[in-house]
Amino acid sequence: MSKAKEITIYDLARQLNISSATVSRALKDDPVVSKKTKKRIAELAEEMGYRSNNFARNLRTQRTNTIGVIVPRLNSYFMSTVIAGMESIANSEGYNLIISQSSESAQKEMASAKTMFNNRVDGLLVSLAYDTDSISHFEAFIKKNIPLIFFDRVDDHDLCTSVLINNRKAAYEATTHLISQGRKRIVYITATPKRNVYVDRLQGYKAALADQHIDFREDYVLISNLSQESGVEAAAVIRQMKPLPDAVFVANDNCAVGCMVALKQAGIRIPQDIAFAGFNNDPVSTVVEPNLTTINYPGYEMGQVAARNLINHLSGASSIHSTNTIILRSELVIRESSVGSKPNVS
Numbered sequence: 001m002s003k004a005k006e007i008t009i010y011d012l013a014r015q016l017n018i019s020s021a022t023v024s025r026a027l028k029d030d031p032v033v034s035k036k037t038k039k040r041i042a043e044l045a046e047e048m049g050y051r052s053n054n055f056a057r058n059l060r061t062q063r064t065n066t067i068g069v070i071v072p073r074l075n076s077y078f079m080s081t082v083i084a085g086m087e088s089i090a091n092s093e094g095y096n097l098i099i100s101q102s103s104e105s106a107q108k109e110m111a112s113a114k115t116m117f118n119n120r121v122d123g124l125l126v127s128l129a130y131d132t133d134s135i136s137h138f139e140a141f142i143k144k145n146i147p148l149i150f151f152d153r154v155d156d157h158d159l160c161t162s163v164l165i166n167n168r169k170a171a172y173e174a175t176t177h178l179i180s181q182g183r184k185r186i187v188y189i190t191a192t193p194k195r196n197v198y199v200d201r202l203q204g205y206k207a208a209l210a211d212q213h214i215d216f217r218e219d220y221v222l223i224s225n226l227s228q229e230s231g232v233e234a235a236a237v238i239r240q241m242k243p244l245p246d247a248v249f250v251a252n253d254n255c256a257v258g259c260m261v262a263l264k265q266a267g268i269r270i271p272q273d274i275a276f277a278g279f280n281n282d283p284v285s286t287v288v289e290p291n292l293t294t295i296n297y298p299g300y301e302m303g304q305v306a307a308r309n310l311i312n313h314l315s316g317a318s319s320i321h322s323t324n325t326i327i328l329r330s331e332l333v334i335r336e337s338s339v340g341s342k343p344n345v346s
Contacts, residue, residue, distance in 0.1 A: 085303025231258025
C-alpha cells in the first residue's frame with residue numbers, strides 16, 4: 001500500500017490562492033497575518049491533515065522541545081503524580097514529554113535510553129529500575145551534554161542531579177513510631193536492596209532498632225517485588241513465624257495493604273495483634289480498614305522540581321551541575337493501623 005502524501009504549506013497556499021510565506025507566518029502565529037486569514041489557514045490545515053514539520057525546524061534550532069522521562073512503572077499512583085508534576089511545568093514552558101516505562105527491567109531501561117537519545121530529546125528525567133546496577137547506558141547523554149536528572153530511585157554521578165527524599169530518616173521515623181507503640185518484633189518487607197531507596201530505608205529501619213536496643217533479625221526482612229500479590233505471599237510467611245511478629249513495616253502502601261488484608265482474613269487483628277506502617281501515602285492507604293499509617297511522599301512536587309531544574313538548565317537560567325542532590329520533605333502520617341493498645345503477652 002502506498003504511503004499517503006504528506007500535506008505541505010505549498011498545498012495549503014495553492015488551495016487558498018495565497019503565498020506559501022503567508023501560510024508559514026500564519027502557522028507560526030505571526031501578528032503580520034490578519035486573524036481572519038489565520039483562521040482560514042488553520043481550518044484548512046486541520047481539514048487536509050497538515051502536520052507542522054517540527055523535524056525540519058528542529059534541525060535548524062538544534063532543539064526538539066521534548067523531554068524524555070523513563071519510569072519503572074506507569075501503574076503506580078506515586079509515579080503518576082510525579083509525571084503530572086513534570087507535565088505541569090513542561091507544558092507551561094512549551095515542552096512535551098516522551099514517557100517510557102522500564103517495567104522494572106534494566107534491559108528495557110537501556111532500550112528506552114537508546115530510543116530517547118535517537119529521538120534527540122533535549123533532556124532526560126529518570127527513575128531507575130529495581131535491577132539496574134550500572135548507568136553506563138546514560139553515558140551518551142552525559143558525553144553530549146544532554147542534561148540528565150535522576151528522581152526517587154537515583155544513582156550518584158558527578159554530572160547529574162538527583163531529586164529525592166531522605167529515605168533513611170523516613171524509615172527511621174516509621175520504625176521508631178511502631179516501637180513507641182510497644183512493638184518489638186517488627187518485620188520489614190522491602191525490595192531487592194540494589195536501589196538507593198531500598199538501601200536507605202533498610203538502614204533507617206536498622207538504625208531505629210539499634211537506638212531502641214532491639215536486635216536486628218535477618219529473617220524479619222522479607223524481599224519481594226512490593227506488589228499487592230507479594231503482600232499476600234508475605235502474609236503467609238508471617239503467619240508461620242513463631243512467635244508471631246507484633247508489627248510490620250512495608251516499603252510501599254500497595255504491598256502493605258495486600259499483606260494487611262490477607263492477615264485480617266486469617267483472623268489476625270490490626271493493630272491489636274500486628275501493627276502496620278507503609279510508605280508513599282497512596283489513596284489505598286485511606287481506603288483499607290483500618291486506615292494505614294504511612295510516609296507522605298510529595299510526588300507531584302518531586303516531578304515539578306525535577307522538570308523545573310532541567311528546563312532552567314536548558315534555558316541557561318541555572319546549571320544542574322550547581323546542585324548535586326535536592327532533598328524534599330516527607331512526613332509520617334499516623335493512622336489507626338499502628339495506634340492502639342497492644343495486648344499483654346506473657
